[in-house]
Amino acid sequence: MKYITDIGKIKWLSEKEKTNLKKVTDRYEFKVNDYYLSLIEWKNKKDPIRRIVIPEDLEMDKWGSYDPSKEKSNLVMPGMQHKYRSTALLLVSGTCGSICRFCFRKRIFIKKGEAGCVNIDKAAAYIKKHKEITNVLLTGGDPLMLPTKKLSEIIGKLRKIKTVQIIRIGTKMPAYNPDRILKDPSFAAMVRKYSEDERKIYFMVHFNHPRELTPKAIKAVNVLIRAGAIMANQTPLLRGINDNVQTMAQLLRKLSFMGVPPYYVFQCRPTLANKDFAVPVEKGYRIFEKAKSYCSGLAKRAKFVMSHASGKIEVVGLTEDRIFFKYHRAKKEIDSSKFIIAKRNPKAYWFDDYKELIRESRLE
């Protein structure tokens, strides 16, 4: 796989574009590979695949914050978050198969950015002590950037902990570089080894657009399924990429046909420099709901959520003047399943933009 990290080497861009974008890539890391570049329709400057990896100068816009979900407040040690009782999140890699321009962990991809990969022995000791942790999510960056041997060591250590049932691997590699899976048979062997009858390995894959579902990508997903992995997809709803009903419907449908249930469709977090990708909450919810109307029940399993500092807040409905939210996961036990009614705000990009909360109700 050939990686390109210098925007000046992208031959399809004009000299003017390269000079213009250099200031963006001086601030935020740029990385793409030749496979993913081959999916771009260069004649279309607004091509959705192009938008995923090629920067725009709008990225210099000072909107949002480095850590909109306040992930830092969940750190229990460098590279390990424990936000929800049953789930631990481990940052195991500081790089990806290409870098998404809308990445919500952009703070990793800035010059002198947060390194912060976890020490797996220390993390395993913490998890062992905290028996309530049944799920461990490996993330980053992309865990599949690690050599299989290294990843296998990490998973092996976690598998030894009896209380850990599910190991999740968050990855965009089937989209960015399916050969990572296809050309390394030891990877499928590792998945087979650790995906046990009663304790599975889940892959939280990250397809944003149906054109990423190439024959190679589908084949890579199938290798994982045949090795015994359970699949789920998560994607943010992104302006100019999947913020139209037909594209979103096609994505959800195709994923369900392939055996990859859509899991979360995220409201784009207000991360620094991401204004160009953000869609207002209510508009996004409408797109999501309309797209689901073209889908079977199996493709409709996704939830439209905000990964808020206080928990995963699902948008569950709209009326003329009200919006309805429900905590799908809550950081504090007391918020679990809390239902919230707020006055609509078509300009809201995040839960915090809803200033008029009308009613909150908790389960007794």
Ligand code: SF4
């Ligand atoms: S794959 Fe995930 S972590 Fe990597 S750049 Fe994209 S959004 Fe960020």
